[in-house]
Amino acid sequence: MVERGRRRIPEATVARLPVYLRILYDLATEGVANVSSERLAELAGVNAAKVRKDLSYLGSYGTRGVGYDVEYLVYQMSRELGLHRPWPVVIVGAGNLGQALANYAGFQERGFPVVYLVDVDATKVGVQIGQATVRHLDDLPQLVQEGGVTIGVIATPGSVAQEVADRLVQAGVTAILNFAPVVLTVPRGVSVRKVDLAVELQILSYYEQRRSAAAGPPLQAVPAGSRRGASA
Amino acid sequence: MVERGRRRIPEATVARLPVYLRILYDLATEGVANVSSERLAELAGVNAAKVRKDLSYLGSYGTRGVGYDVEYLVYQMSRELGLHRPWPVVIVGAGNLGQALANYAGFQERGFPVVYLVDVDATKVGVQIGQATVRHLDDLPQLVQEGGVTIGVIATPGSVAQEVADRLVQAGVTAILNFAPVVLTVPRGVSVRKVDLAVELQILSYYEQRRSAAAGPPLQAVPAGSRRGASA
DNA sequence: GGTTGTGAACAAATTCACAGCG
DNA sequence: CGCTGTGAATTTGTTCACAACC
Secondary structure (H helix, E strand, O other): OOOOOOOOOOHHHHHHHHHHHHHHHHHHHOOOOEEOHHHHHHHHOOOHHHHHHHHHOOOOOEEOOOEEEHHHHHHHHHHHHOOOOOOOEEEEOOOHHHHHHHHOHHHHHOOOOEEEEEEOOOOOOOOEEOOEEEEEHHHHHHHHHHHOOOEEEEOOOHHHHHHHHHHHHHHOOOEEEEOOOOOOOOOOOOEEEEOOHHHHHHHHHHHHHHHHHHHOOOOOOOOOOOOOOOOO | OOOOOOOOOOHHHHHHHHHHHHHHHHHHHOOOOEEOHHHHHHHHOOOHHHHHHHHHOOOOOEEOOOEEEHHHHHHHHHHHHOOOOOOOEEEEOOOHHHHHHHHOHHHHHOOOOEEEEEEOOOOOOOOEEOOEEEEEHHHHHHHHHHHOOOEEEEOOOHHHHHHHHHHHHHHOOOEEEEOOOOOOOOOOOOEEEEOOHHHHHHHHHHHHHHHHHHHOOOOOOOOOOOOOOOOO
């Protein structure tokens, strides 16, 4: 039985841990052995107190007066995020976006091998894209089973996204990353994260519009404004 | 002089408005003239009180006992988000992702025409992708000027993302959507939003790992768990 | 009657500030 | 002395619950 003292980590913190992790990897690669919350905060573009609080949810892995051991923190953080093992992924939708995602090396590198790319278009079936072969949507249950897939990525048009989600869940997938501009309904216990590219631009648009309304139209100097939708 | 009673809308609300807007468009297309906060909440996957509070930041555009006029709400919301005019976009990086984004019709449709795709690779220059022509990175200042571009999308490898951001800002861009897995540093007043695909998967991984640790490994039934990273 | 709009209660997240420890 | 870890204070976001109004 897998059992540990499982703290519940706040959502906001969970969303930041992968960012710290990437930075820690980089530091490790540069041969940096130790890092302070101050430095890590600077690299992550956040407040140092926030870093310390976030890391404290993992346990007390720092050393007072010194900082955090980079390697050890990478290890603990990876473990907590479940990255000690690969999570094979299936991408549904072999259009532009699906293909680009399948070709994106970052998935593979960070432990999310794209084992299958799935589409309804029979003419695409069999084609090799990145590490993945295109298979037919109807084979989903079998593929999920055989590939040990628990995470699905939806890269289809919005019109079919809900149906695809249903089929993914039916096939046994319990986590979905949705690129379709649609709000998905899934059973309780299934995780969904959404990436809506146009929504991101619309959010930027809001702050752009405010800028121009505030500063008087045709000017591009930056008048020391306050924080905007920035995550810099 | 552009001047209005400019309320400051909370960030969390700004991030949801585009979602409501898309739903309202769909409703309008279906010929629905009126919608209640309850119904809109259901479609957006949120709480009805939240919808009302969010919409109240736009002004009092509902009718008690009736609901919200769909067309009118679309109009007001678009105006507030700055969507009454197009925001031409330049995408930097003509790799897989950059090309997929340039081909994505949703940008154009929602008022973000991709006017240029920019790359350092001279062999790509001149190629037509979607509505955009590939141009050389060195032409950025000129392109931004001529195209009236204020929003840039970074679809390059992480290693050059900061430099690209600097050049975008230098060229006059004031909002950046960053797909590179890097924390960007930009001057105050420049908006940045980040989409990190691997980070999204790592967040899902956390909840997946928790699931398997909790339920005992090889099982795929859903034991009525509590809410997870879901935005369904 | 039905639904909005909003103060007030509550919850989550962030930041402060400092005791505790290496 | 320096930096972590964390209670306490503050800010931001969510939800409740109901008066106001059509």
